[in-house]
Amino acid sequence: MRIKQEKMLIFFCMLSFFILSFIIIVLAEPIFSQFLFGLNDFFSTCRDPEVLSCIGLTIGTSFLATGIACLFGIPLAYILARKEFFGKRMVESVIDLPIMVPHMVAGIALFSVFNRHGMIGAPFSPIIRFFDAIPGIVVAMLFVSAPFFIxxxxxxxQSVDPHLENVARSLGASEWKAFYKVTVPIAYRYILSGIGMSWGRGISEFAAVLLLAYYPMVASTLIYERFLMYGLAGSRPIAVLLMLICLGIFLSFRSVRR
Amino acid sequence: MIEIKNLYKDWGAFSLKEINLEIKRGEYFVILGPTGAGKTLLLEMIAGFHSPDKGEIWIDGEDMTTYPPEERNVGFIYQDYSLFPHLNVIGNIRFGPELKGIFKEDIERESNEIMRLLGISHLSHRYPNTLSGGEQQKVAIARAIITRPSVLLLDEPLSALDRRTQDLLREELKWVHQIEELTSVHVTHDQTEAMILADRIAVMMDGRIVQVGAPHDIFNKPLNEDIASFVGVENILEGEIKGKRDGIAIIDVGDIELNAVSDYGEGEVKIFVRPEDILISKKMQESSARNSIRGKIIEMTNFGVVIHLQLDNGLIASVTKLSAEDLKLRIGEEVYASFKATSMHVVKKRRL
Structure with a gap:
């Protein structure tokens, strides 16, 4: 009788196995091949200062973009969760748009806005340069990762019952205190998950960054360049190193979230 | 003391119109009304969660209309308890006092005292999601009263609980109200709850306060037909006053004549009689019951302890299960329905 009842679960397990193995094979194959056939290349890559600075830059800029997303995205997310207003649907679609726009298109748009003569690039040109500069990397990452945070x-x-905020207010908490003593701690898992998602999305961005700021090179640009110049043998060690670092960071992130 | 003066609020599906109320210090005041009447909105406005379109709210002699909730010193208890899920029981109870910067030792002493009073000391380190409904509501009460609010606002505090827990917590609420001498405003749609707890009741319908009075008056002397049917007056008869004899009005209701105590001398009226005020017997009653009407039972509805009888003359009477068995009542039986002149409430029929 037991088997009969769990038929669906067994079927689901089989299907899950396929998608999981697909992801695992794609991710693990380069790592294993690298370790089996190119361990020396891998270690020399780990010591290559250009590679290390590129990876450091990628992680750092993505973190900065996530920080900016936090600062401006938390208030926006709160308003969207709590208030109804005219055009709300429109705002929500606009936020989702960077997920759907091909990133090459996003790159062209970013370039046209942030280049020296662009709508934002021009007025800021005396203070900040975006084109081929770190600020350019950050805005490109921010653009593509913002929806993953918001x-x-x-x-x-939305999962925090407004009654809880009301009760906190009646107990003497100001609006601000109710927000950071009740709303934020309850929504904390979601905020951490948003940070992780947006940060990861920033690291992985290529096309948008490429068009606005080819230099200084982020990891994905470097891998692309090495692939064009030296093929798989020259690019795979960097790819594997980046994958391992990201895996390490995400695993520690997950353990913090628990 | 709370004074609400000419309050208006339009808030989507709910609205409040022309609310005027005066709730005395230390009073247990119940706002009774059907779902969607705007009761919760009114309560939330007293707490300051919404601002009125028009009108004023005074608490303890101070105009608080524009004050934010944190400056009103009110306690609020919701139907869903609304305990902070990220804090344990102690954390929830100490939330208010800690915000006010009270000394740690004082907070500890007071919270222990309140937990002991409410019998929840053993739960102090548990988290809300591990507590039963009744336990959660006790924590919510403790959290609200530890800040010594000048007013305690309760939004259907017992509705989510099972019968037995409801009975226990109702007693608890009454007792807390007495020892703390709190001015309490309790919103509910449950008549039993209102009847047992209230010093005074305000009936609210469609965003308006339609009647304010002592529980007995609300349930026995509703001002109009809508209130009457909401508070469980199942017999609403139409008739015309024919004259008065010894101060008792003689009212012509279709083909029968009824005797009722009435303020009116003439005109078309409506008569309200609660089903439990009707005595059912097999023989004509010659007692103090002034009206006795014959009828045939056409329907019997079982409500557990009581049975509602629908008679073919339109009257609905409620009898206990025991007396229904004693009288061997069954459908098709001829019985007499008797009720006193004083248990009838007569109001003037509204002109359309």
Whole structure:
């Protein structure tokens, strides 16, 4: 009788196995091949200062973009979670748009806005240069990763019953205190998840960054360049190193979230 | 003391119109009304969660209309308890006092005292999601009263609980109200709850306060037909006053004549009689019951302890299960329905 009842679960397990193995094979194959056939290349890559500085730059700029997304995205997510207003649907679609726009298109748009003569690039040109500069990397990453931060955080705020904020207010908490003593701690998992998602999305961005800021090179640009020049043998060690670092960071992130 | 003066609020599906109320210090005041009447909105406005379109709210002699909730010193208890899920029981109870910067030792002493009073000391380190409904509501009460609010606002605090827990917590609420001498405003749609707890009741319908009075008056002397049917007056008869004899009005209701105590001398009226005020017997009653009407039972509805009888003359009477068995009542039986002149409430029929 037991088997009969769990038929669906067994079927689901089989299907899950396929998608999981697909992801695992694609991710693990380069790592294993590298370790089996090119361990020396891998170690020399680990010591290559250009590679290390590129990876450091990627992680750092993505973190900065996530920080900016936090600062401006948390208030936006809260308003979207709590208030109804005219054009709300429109705002929500606009936020989702960077997920759907091909990133080459996003790159062209970013370039036209942030180049020296662009709408934002021009007035800022005396203070900040975006084209082929770190600020350019950050804005490109921010553009593509913002929805990955805002959406889970909005969901998190929606999961906090407004009654809880009301009760906190009646107990003597100001609006601000109710927000950071009740709303944020309850939505905290969602905020962490938004940070992780947006940060990871920033690291992985290539096309948008490429068009606005080819230099200084981020990891994906470097891998692309090495692939064009030296093929798989020259690019795979960097790819594997980046994958391992990201895996390490994400695993520690998950353990913190628990 | 709370004074609400000419309050208006339009808030989507709910609206409040022309609310005027005066709730005395230390009073247990119940706002009774059907779902969607705007009761919760009114309560939330007293707390300051919404600002009125028009009108004023005074608490303890101070105009608080524009004050934010944190400056009103009110306690609020929701139907869903609304405990902070990220804090344990102690954390929830100490939330208010800690915000006010009270000394740690004082907070500790007071919270222990309140937990002991409410019998929840053993739960102090548990998290809300591990507590039963009744336990959660006790924590919510403790959290609200530890800040010594000048007013305690309760939004359907018992509705989510099972019967037994409801009975226990109702007693608890009454007792807390007495020892703390709190001015309490309790919103509910449950008549039993209102009847047992209230010093005074305000009936609210469609965003308006339609009647304010002592529980007995609300349930026995509703001002109009809508209120009457909401508070469980199942018999609403139409008739015309024919004259008065010894101060008792003689009212012509279709083909029968009824005797009722009435303020009116003439005109078309409506008569309200609660089903439990009707005595059912097999023989004509010659007692103090002034009206006795014959009828045939056409329907019997079982409500557990009581049975509602629908008679063919339109009257609905409620009898206990025991007396229904004693009288061997069954459908098709001829019985007498008797009720006193004083248990009838007569109001003037509204002109359309």
């Amino acid at each position: 959406n889970p955080v909005r969901e998190g705020f």
